[in-house]
Amino acid sequence: MSALPKLLCLVGPTGSGKTAAALYLASVLERAGTPVTVINADSRQVYRDFPIITAQPSKEERAVCPHKLYGWLDSSEKMSAGQWASLAEAAIQETLAEGRLPMLVGGTGFYLRALLDGIAAIPAPDPEVSQRLTEECERLGAPAMHERLTQIDPVYAAKIHPNDSQRCVRAMEVWESTGHTFTWWHEQTPPPAPYDVLRIGIGLPLAELTPYLERRIQIMLDMGALDEARNALRICPDINAPAWTGIGCAETAAFLRGRIDLPECVDFWAHNTRAYAKRQWTWFRADKRILWHRPGEFADIEREVMTFLNGPA
Numbered sequence: 190m191s192a193l194p195k196l197l198c199l200v201g202p203t204g205s206g207k208t209a210a211a212l213y214l215a216s217v218l219e220r221a222g223t224p225v226t227v228i229n230a231d232s233r234q235v236y237r238d239f240p241i242i243t244a245q246p247s248k249e250e251r252a253v254c255p256h257k258l259y260g261w262l263d264s265s266e267k268m269s270a271g272q273w274a275s276l277a278e279a280a281i282q283e284t285l286a287e288g289r290l291p292m293l294v295g296g297t298g299f300y301l302r303a304l305l306d307g308i309a310a311i312p313a314p315d316p317e318v319s320q321r322l323t324e325e326c327e328r329l330g331a332p333a334m335h336e337r338l339t340q341i342d343p344v345y346a347a348k349i350h351p352n353d354s355q356r357c358v359r360a361m362e363v364w365e366s367t368g369h370t371f372t373w374w375h376e377q378t379p380p381p382a383p384y385d386v387l388r389i390g391i392g393l394p395l396a397e398l399t400p401y402l403e404r405r406i407q408i409m410l411d412m413g414a415l416d417e418a419r420n421a422l423r424i425c426p427d428i429n430a431p432a433w434t435g436i437g438c439a440e441t442a443a444f445l446r447g448r449i450d451l452p453e454c455v456d457f458w459a460h461n462t463r464a465y466a467k468r469q470w471t472w473f474r475a476d477k478r479i480l481w482h483r484p485g486e487f488a489d490i491e492r493e494v495m496t497f498l499n500g501p502a
Contacts, residue, residue, distance in 0.1 A: 194285055195498060196384040197292040200230075200301065200473050201392035202466035203436075204402045206484035208246055210391050211294045213487045214494060215254040218290065223498065226284040228277055229258040230295025230304075233435040235273070238264050238421035241414050242437040244405070255289070264425035264432030270303035271310050278304065278382070290498075298472040305386060307379040314359075314366040322358045322365070331357055342370035387497040389490055390479040395467050401484075402462050406455060409437070418445055436461045 197214070199207045215225040229235065233243040237260050245259050257280040262268060277293070277300075284291040293301065302308060326334045331354035338360050339346040349356045360371045367374070392398070418441035425432065428442045437458055444454035473479055482490050 193383055193385040194281075195290065196281065196386045197225075197290065197494065197497075198230075198301065198305070198386055198388045199292065199294045199391060200298070200388065200479060201296060201390050202398060202469040202473075203244075203296050203462060204405045204466065205392045205398060207294050207296070207391050208244070208250065209484070210389070210482075210487065210490060211292060212246075212250055212253050214292065214491065217491055218494070218498075219254065221495075224254065224289045225292050226255040226257060226280075226287070226289045228280045228284070228291055228293050229256070230273075230277070230293045230297055230301055232268060232273070232295075232297040232300060233432075233438075234259055234295070235262040235268055236264055236432040236435070237261055238424055238432060239417060239435065239438055241409050241412050241417045242441065243435060244409070255284075257284070262432075264421060265427065265430045267431045269313070270297075270299050270308060273297075273300045274303040274308075281384075296469050296473075298469065298476075305382050305384070307381055309374040309376075309378050311363055311371075311374045312367055314362040318365045319358070319362050322361050326354050326358050334358065334361065337361065342372050345371040345375075386478075387494065388476070388479040389493065390473055390481040391484055392470060392473070392481065393483060395463060395470060398466055398470075399463055402466060403459050406437070406458055406462065410455075415441060415445070418442060436465055 199211050201207055211227050215227065218225050227246070231243070233239070234245045235258060236243060239245075240260050246256055251259075258273075258276060281291045293304075295301070322334075332351045334354065334357040335346060335349070335351040338357055341364055342360060345360055349360075363369070363371055363374065393401075414437065418438065421432070421438070422428075422442065422445060427433070428439070428446070433439060433442055440449075440454045440458040440461065443449045443457075444451055449457065480493055
């Protein structure tokens with residue numbers, strides 16, 4: 190039986206230096222005879238109209254090695270974890286067929302879980318069903334919706350609080366849209382992906398990371414983030430579109446529409462970035478398979494990768 194294909198995965202909070210580490214590894218591995226392709230695992234970096242605000246690799250950075258799944262999706266289009274996982278799987282197989290090592294880089298933990306650990310492929314609900322159930326929940330209250338769910342899916346209902354309106358509505362809309370309960374769908378979870386995966390984490394506790402995040406926002410502004418957002422508004426003026434919900438996008442849209450001034454825009458952007466980084470840190474630290482490093486610890490990361498690829502020295 191042949192060994193499983195190897196796969197590198199660089200994860201961590203936003204602004205922690207994942208791109209720099211990925212490019213360092215790509216250069217080192219290229220010289221060692223193992224060419225790398227970087228595959229995006231960030232839910233915001235798929236959008237074409239926001240390369241600066243979502244911190245997509247620059248043209249110069251992409252010249253180091255091939256990059257896939259960056260900056261190709263229209264702002265009006267949604268991207269689910271299941272859709273991304275299918276695209277990433279295709280990109281991985283293409284990369285392996287090219288004789289290159291796939292390296293997933295990003296901070297969207299649910300995307301990576303969908304690909305590497307498997308999640309139930311629940312279809313998108315009928316929008317009309319979602320709207321009706323949301324209105325019913327607002328009118329009747331979450332406990333009433335929870336009681337209804339208990340009759341349909343008692344196993345899942347027992348796992349959530351009766352006042353959790355969002356999860357109650359979601360479970361009900363899955364039932365009405367698909368004819369199957371949440372519990373049934375969760376039992377259909379596919380097996381983990383057939384790869385030998387090395388998970389490297391790049392990060393810092395929030396107190397240490399915060400100055401980097403604030404400086405990063407200023408760099409984005411200096412690079413033309415506001416002009417980028419103006420252009421994106423011309424292309425997609427609907428600020429409720431999926432791409433506009435991203436951190437930095439929503440805040441710059443509010444500024445450009447005259448709802449807040451620039452200092453408020455920057456403050457909100459920084460606050461929301463910190464909150465997101467905290468959530469990412471909590472998510473990834475819970476995964477004990479990840480080997481953690483501080484930003485810039487390239488030599489230590491290189492040793493772990495070489496051991497993973499070639500065995501102990």
